[in-house]
Amino acid sequence: MGAVHPAAPHAHGLAGSAGDASGEKRWLASLERALGYVIEVPAVIAVVAEVVILLAAVIWRFCLHQPLVWADELASTVFLWLAMFGAAAALRRGEHMRMTALVARCSPEWRARMETLAVATPCLFIAMLLWPAFEYAEGEWLIETPALGIPGTIREAALAVGCVLMIAVSVLRLLRHRTRNLAYVAGALALVAAALYLAAPTLQGMGNWNLGFFFVLLLAAGVLCGVPIAFCFGMATLCYLMCTTSTPLEVVPGRINEGMSSLILLAVPLFILLGQLIEMTQMAKAMVAFLASLLGHVRGGLSYVLLGAMMLVSGISGAKTADMAAVAPVLFPEMKKRGMEEGELVSLLAASGAMAETIPPSLVLITIGSVTGVSIAALFTGGLLPGVVLAVALAVLARQRISESNLKDVKRASFDVVLRTFVVALPALAIPVLIRSAVVEGVATATEVSTIGIAYTIVVGILVYRKFDLRRVYPMLVETAALAGAILFIIGTATCMAWALTQSGFSHSLAQMMAQMPGGKWGFLLISIVTFIVLGSVLEGIPAMVLFGPLLFPIARQLGVHEVHYAMVVILAMGIGLFAPPFGLGYYSACTIGRVSPDAGMRKIWPYLGALFAALLVVAAIPWISIGFLG
Template identity: 65%
Template sequence: MAHAELTEVAAGEVNQPPRRRSFLVALESLLGTLVEIPAAVLVVAEIVILFAGVVARYVLLQPLIWSDELASILFLWLAMLGAAVAFRRAEHMRMTAVVANARPAMRAYLDLVATCAALAFLVMIAWPSWEYAYEESYITTPALQILNSWRAAALPVGIALMALFALLRLARAGNVRTVLAAIASVAAVIAAFWLLKGALKPLGNLNLIIFFVGVAGFCVFAGVPIAFGFGLATYGYLALTTSTPLMVLVGRMDEGMSHLILLSVPLFVFLGLLIEMTGMARAMVAFLASLLGHVRGGLHYVLVGAMYLVSGISGSKAADMAAVAPVLFPEMKARGAKPGDLVALLAATGAQTETIPPSLVLITIGSVTGVSIAALFTGGLLPGVVLAITLSALVWWRYRGENLSHVTRASGAEILKALIVALPALALPFVIRYAVVEGIATATEVSTIGIVYAFIVGFFIYGLLIYRNFDWRRIVPMLVETASLSGAILLIIGAATGMAWGLTQSGFSRALAAAMTGLPGGSASFIAVSILAFVILGSVLEGIPAIVLFGPLLFPIARTVGVHEVHYAMIIILAMGIGLFAPPFGVGYYAACAIGRVDPAEGIRPIWGYMLALLIGLVIVAIFPWISIGFL
């Protein structure tokens, strides 16, 4: 995503006066620091407040009635400041498959168009967000007895900061002609839609195609960050075809971003970074390697198993891959594995582990559909095992002739030592799952327990006794990274919630329900169509926005046609995972290539075999509901 900034600079650096450029860079850096520091502090504050609530409730038996309310107030500020940090760092999720194949000059132009489109949305939504914050001043919070506008003010502040960073990016681009061309292009499209306002209203539901397919699709493929593409489509639909006050859109965005269950998103992201930094993931991988490193394809089995275990801790695919790949890849390459095959398997295991709790996608489904998160956490374990088996079968076939004459089998003493070293790390995913499934703590609360556990174990056991690599200087960058990634995710959820509300109000959900329930073949056809749809959606939108957009529409239909909601959740999550990690559009595949430092072209051929193995596993999960719901 920093690629966008580099391209902009490359396109126009020659026309940029050095003194002016250095001033703009210094100004942006200063403003960035002023936003990053409070964002990092808010992550720490959320951890402390929620863990204090857990201790007060379960240890002291004196619950803090204000803890959840204060956490909710700070959460919206964390989301919006995190979104501003992500905007400044060019880390908002976007599809770059089309843009990346353009010529350098066109790529620079499209990157500036993406910035201008995002700026246009921010400018148009600024006043409605201010109105919304003012209206919230008439509401007083029940526990703390403060005006709710203190919480809602995060929306206009975050929007203003993102707009400011967008302006600085445009000013820093340097090539005035390209900048003006990008601004003129976006302004011309907005003006054309505004002039056609009178002709759009009589079109009725055809506007759904124009805005939610045409505008949103064009924005996504043009490289506009997904959250802003969704926002532009919804804003245009409401402003040009309905009489709905635009403040309602801000309210729906606030509603989507403010579910307290989503507070587990930044906490699990930070937990994933923490276990990677402390060496806990390294210990788990070393133990698995001591068990299987001597068999043909052994380290590939270790990669599959390690991703399963690590996914149970971090909930973030990028964190999972970053924790496992650097530990395994050097030895796997030394044994003759091709880099393309390694990133192909890494991407496939990313898709395989999407259902492993505490997956952020599981938490999102529970938030937007009302399905029990404890049930989702229980149901997600076996589907991941089924896909691990199908991947392992392909690994066995591909590496059945591997030469291991130079590999020494680990002795019993070495395996025992590796187990002892890994035990504190291996315990963490089981503690997390047990606490949620048994109802001891919510998904949000258990994330704070995991962080405290990982911090103590990582510092005292791995940091001081075993690896001695605990680096306090990495804590602040990790907190900033947590805020940035969380802000990017939460802004997408907010924008997708607004789009889903617009679709629902238009009557689209009723038409979709009628069409899906009327499919010949009943539940089998419904599941087949859902798999196809979510493979496509996963490749374009990634998992979370697709779930927020279509989950509230499709889960009631699933219940109507007799599909258990947990079983349906597993099917669509795995389908989205296949789309997310499948080239040429799946951004997860390119993330795997970036983490493995491998040219994406090298993994294109080997990954299709793994995708086929995943698809076979998905079909098995779909045919046998017991795999998902047998232990509920």
């Protein structure tokens, strides 16, 4: 909007139009800047509050032996507000995960229309959700929280407030699009709505077959058109409920809140912040420098360093996005300087993200333990060796595929250099040990342990590495909130979609079908691998596990499959799906972090995924790899 038509006949009119357009842009920019502060400042406060609350809970319980009984409740309430402010910040910054491979291939005209659709669809979904969210929050007023004794509305209103902020962001973004494209998109959405309204009786008569229409065809259409994944999940669920059931929409906000506010998920923003602190204080750089001094002179050595660094950092941050963000910026420039193709690099980075899914303290390990009752300590122990098996498979393939054409200036590091880099990296290398020890020794829960890592990183960064830039703290906290909000909003809408699938009986039917597969436990393991690769590509790993974990783990136990072994198999299968294009969100995260076009690795990643799949079959066939060290 506000663009000057090139055929304007009079210079005076042209100047006036340009002035109006410029004035409109300044007005929009001022509004967006003000809205940014309204969103970002509370988000930053919420991140800091979470760290303080959970760290205080650890200190009071472990050091003073006086547990703060209200800490978890307060942390959960603040966390829900953090998730919604973070989701709004991510929407404003354009950081909600979306697939743009098809959009990028369109003509400029159609690309502009699809970009408009990618803004308008979230706006429509949030507008449909807004009133039910307010009604749901209002209904919680008479329910008091057990520890703090405050009305439930204070907690549940976060979604409604977040919806208001996201609508404001969406409207301001829509105002930057051309009127013609807005008209096209409005007409297209109106046609889809009319078609769904008219087809509702037919869809109801299809029984559970209508799930394929809503959660395969409609969902895939939104994803391929570049609509952010979280809003595709939410819109598909709303359309399903409105067209085929009599379920009131007030149920949807409750399910989204339930998905986002689990105490286990508190680890997401805190581990993201820990990963960013490690990068800012140059601890990650120190660890990578030590590995590079050991292996950097070997052909393919930096590929080994990348894999080793991902395993090390995975034990620190717990979040795959944070892992890749800590490693790629340090290694990619040198790897490109050596003549490595960026498509191969981003493929190896994405595959290493899938490889590290079982390296503790993985968020998926924490989730699977919470929903299935499997010991998290056992999962942490069992997850190490499967990750090593997959890393070896990737290392063998990377040596064959990644060519280094410029090694003439690369020399083997002397023993003194290796020793010096080891001493420099030692405080950073201690973080994984600190985190695992704190969980195993009962000092802190898997959720709280990240705050110990944050405190340690800040102290060591200031006193030892002397790399703590105060100017970067605010942007880093905003980035933490935005990335966490984008992830948590996907989990919230995916949880809502999972609930809809559960109500339809589909998940129980799928579980029963898998239990009846021929081949006993081996047939069950094989169908589980295929199923979770598919689920991992269309869902985020945590929602898939929330949906199917409680159903499938009892079946695995009945068939004689050890629960830790089964956990490793399904987690690695989900990881492969999560990083597999065209739907895997992890692949696009790797491309964003590596600053590489998704098209560059779209074809090159498949050999790496094949190596992961082969290694997964080895892990599935040899249970000792997962359970040999459980004792």
